[in-house]
Amino acid sequence: MTEITRQNVLDYLAENPGETNKRDIARGLGVSGEARRELRLILRDLENEGYLSRVGKRAFARVDTPPPTGVVQFERIDEHGDLIGRASGRDGLFGPDILYAGQKGKRRDSDPGVGDRALCDVEKGSDDIWRARMIKKLLAPTNTLLGVYEAHARGGRVESTSRKDKRTLVIFPGDQSEAKDGDLVRCEEMRSRGYGPKRGRVIEVIGQSDDPKAASLLAMAAYDIPDEFDDAVIAEAESAQPTDVPREDLTGIPLITIDPADARDHDDAVYAEPDSDPKNPGGWRVIVAIADVSAYVHFGSLLDREAYRRANSTYFPDRVASMLPKALSAGECSLKEGELRCCMAMEMIYSKHGAKLRHRVLRGMMRSAAGLSYEEAQAAIDGDPSDRAGPLLEPVLKPLWAAWKALDKKRQERAPLDLDIPERKINLSPEGEVIGVSVRDRFDAHRLIEEFMIQANVCAAESLEEKRHELIYRVHDEPSDEKIIGLTTFLDTLDMEWTKGEKITPGRFNRLLAMARETDRHHEISEIVLRTQSQAIYSQNNLGHFGLNLQRYAHFTSPIRRYSDLIVHRALISAYGLGPDGLPDEQRVSLESIATHLVERERASMAAERDASDRYLTAFLADRIGAEFTGRITGVAKFGLFVRLDETAADGFIPARSLGDEYWYYDESASALVAEHSGRRYELGQPVTVKLEEADAMSGSLLLVMLSEPRPKKKGEKPPAQMRHKRVMMHKKPGKGGGKRPGGRKGKRRR
Incomplete structure (x- = not known):
């Protein structure tokens, strides 16, 4: 047996950093019997003296040697x-x-x-x-809880409003702060010894639970979305003056904005005309002008620090949590009709076939000739112009549409991913109550603006690459190998082939979706294709944009509501010497950590928007308990089915235990729940009729009851009971008979 010394222990941990618990150390050093007590004392002393650090309940590592x-x-x-x-x-x-x-x-x-x-x-x-x-x-650990305060004679309690957090905290007298019965509060869980109810302390009163707009308040609090600006930030925004730099005069060009009818800010304006160059017959000159936010929001200022903290605007049914105060977002940086505004612009020249020939970046002054809605612009093109759009039809709108049609030819050749997912809008009364849900119409006007913005974003990335300047890309990686395997396995269950080894492109997915539209499984396949895709993120490393099928892409067109675009504007100003307010060195060397922050805040905003919508829709349906709805299965898990209702796009849940007398097995490869004996199945994308059983507005959750029959057993497929019986018989011990059949409800809960 090796003599146990401090140095032996330290040497062993240096040579075997992966085997750090006491048992492994003892075995490695040949320690047994009474010598184990000496080893424990040495480990304790080395830890107390700072030579070792605990990396688990019973594991150690040298402080100068991180574990592998x-x-x-x-x-x-x-x-x-x-x-x-x-x-x-x-x-x-x-x-x-x-x-x-x-x-x-x-x-x-x-x-x-x-x-x-x-x-x-x-x-x-x-x-x-x-x-x-x-x-x-x-994930960062948290000991806070959002909930509704219920006052009692002696203190009160707070029950979580989150579907994922089931805690209830007891509030002792004096720990309720200024909370009153029914208030929405944020609580901090306090340390307590022993068993019994957990104790909490109110640290913030958010609002009142009976406020119709409580859904947005809860979502903002849950995801740390700030709503109000400090007075100092507002004052700085109201007094902000643009950087004095040379600018091109674009005021004679009838640039126009085309936005949603309820838009509260106007980032971008567009213009198109035939190219006057005789070498480019039938070609087009397109200008995309963007609000010059960088001229007003200077690096290191209060405005800049607050914009970076927020990272983007967050849109709720009843409000917008803006990245910038109204004095800028709806004022000096909004391209309002008839108002003189500073802008950054991309001038782009295209051939008659939509191929880009060249582009240039400029900083200018502009005056919007009109602020049209999508509906207004589309109606004018369709032959029903409004009084405001009528004078613009020939000189502005028709050239815009003609240029877009040329660019659209190239877009079709590029074949970006074509997932046509309808966008729904929650309509509120002036008091903030839901009065209905509508599907947003999508016109050619939307596609026109979308394509012009994409082209400007591509030009921004190309311009910075050409100047070898640092930038943050908007990247969308191709689907992971694991997700493609999952897609292939799923398609196999539908007898549809996905050829292995063939290059993964958006066009392949589009062909698959086109084939799916000819079958009754279109919704299932669209859902699984959507889930196969990666999430778009910001990165200093260019991974390309798979969904758009572009090699380089950067966000340039929305600096009022995205800090990423402000970074790109500053980079362009630096790269092209357009002023002293370009990208500072402090940001230039930190772009990857900035990109990470922007992604995190973007995802928090998306989650908060979904959370608020879920709560609003649940409140809207709360008085329709017992009503029947049509919908589709959008998710399948071991414990049940997720269903999206057709009428409102609200999501509800059906527990597996409520589906019938049979036991249901989860077939992951087919995204289905399969009945044990009959083999009947509920599958992803399946249309169903359900009944609303519960609607909890505070948590935003709907509990549904399935009314539709499952689909029949697949031809030639054995039900789970027969498949499991074979496995049981193979492992049956000789001389033993009967016994309980494995796989009952108790077994399912264990898995």
């Missing part, structure tokens, strides 16, 4: 713009600096930023630098 796989907390950006962290153990951070070296395997999530924690593989390179490759980003 462990949690890393990222602390700072160094002078080279690299993200630096240290290993995280039970007693805090320890060990040397660790440089973030990207994600392990195929990229799946946004990169970590300062303050984030991630499970990483950690390795020391030949250059003595420790590097971490992220396996999984870890």
Whole structure:
């Protein structure tokens, strides 16, 4: 047996950083019997003296040697713009600096930023630098709860309004702050010893639960979406003056804005005319002018810091949580009809076939000739112009449409992913109550503006690449191998083929969707194709944009509501020497961490928007308990079915236990629940009729009852009971008979 010394233990941990618990150390050093007590004392002393750190309940690591796989907390950006962290153990951070070296395997999530924690593989390179490759980003722990305060004679309690958080906190007298019965509050869970109810303390009163607009208040609080601006930020916005720089005069060009009828800000204006160059017969000159927000929001100012913190505007049915105060978002930076405005612009020249020949970036002054809605612009083109659109029909609108049709030819050749998903709008009364849900109409006017914005965004990325200038790309990675395998397996269950080995392109998905439209499984296939796609993110590394089928893409066209676009504007100003307010070095060296922050806030905004919509729709349906609705199955899990109602697009849940007398098995490959004995099935995308059983407006959850019969057993497929019986018989012990059949309800809960 090896003599147990402090140095032996330290040497062993250095040579075997992956085997860090007491049992492995004892086995590795040949320790047994009474010597184990000595080992425990040595480990305790080394920990107390700071030579070791705990990395788990019973695991240790040398403070100068991070474990090969462990949690890393990222602390700072160094002078080279690299993200630096240290290993995280039970007693805090320890060990040397660790440089973030990207994600392990195929990229799946946004990169970590300062303050984030991630499970990483950690390795020391030949250059003595420790590097971490992220396996999984870890969510920040939270001990706060959002809920409704219920006052009692002695204090009160707060029950969570989240579907995912089932806690209830007891509030002692004196811990309720200014909360009154029925208030929406944020609580902090307090430490308590022993068993019994958990205790909490009210730290913020958000609003009142009977407020019709409580849905948005809860969503903003849950996802940290700020609504109000500090007085100092508002004052700075109201007094902001544009940077004094040379600008081209675009006031003689009838640029127009085309936006939703209820738009509260106007980022972009467009204009098109035949190209006057005789070398380009039938070609087009297109100008996309964008609000010059960078002229008003200067790096390091209160406005800039607040805009960066928010990262983007968040849109709720009853309000907008803007990135910028109204003095800018709806004032000086909004391209209002007839108002003189600073702008950044892309002038783009196209051939008659829609091929781009050249473009240039400019900084100018413009005056919008008109602010039209999509409906107004489309009606004018369709032969029913309004008084305002009529004078613009020949000189402005018809050339815009003609240029767009040329560009649309190239778009069709490019074949971006064609997932036509209807957008629904929740309509509210002046008091904030839901009065209905409508599908937003989609016109050629929408497609025109969308294509012109895409072209301007491409030009922004190309311009910065041409100048070899840093930028943040908007990237959309191709689907992961795992998702493609899942898609292939799903299509196999429908007897549809997805050829393995063939290059994955948006066009392949479009052909699949076109074939699906000829079958009764169109909705299932559209849903699974949507789920196969990666999420678009911001990144300093150009991965291309799979969905748009573009090699390079950057957000340029919405700086009023997206900080990413403001970064691109500043980069263009620097790259082309358009003024002193370009991208500062402090941001230039931190673009990847900025991109990570923008992705995180964008996802928080998306989640908050969905959360608020769910709560509004649930409140709208609360007085229709017992009513029947048609819908489609949009999700299948072991524990039940998710159904989206056709009338409102509200999502509800049907527990598997309520589907009938049979036991239901989850067939992951087919995205279906299959009945144990009959083999009948409920499948993804299946149209169904359901009854509304419960509607909890506070949590935004609907409980449904299935009224539709399942689809029949697939031809030639054996029901789960027969398949499981075969496996049971194969493992049956000799001489034993009967016994309980595995796979009953108790077994399902275990899995």
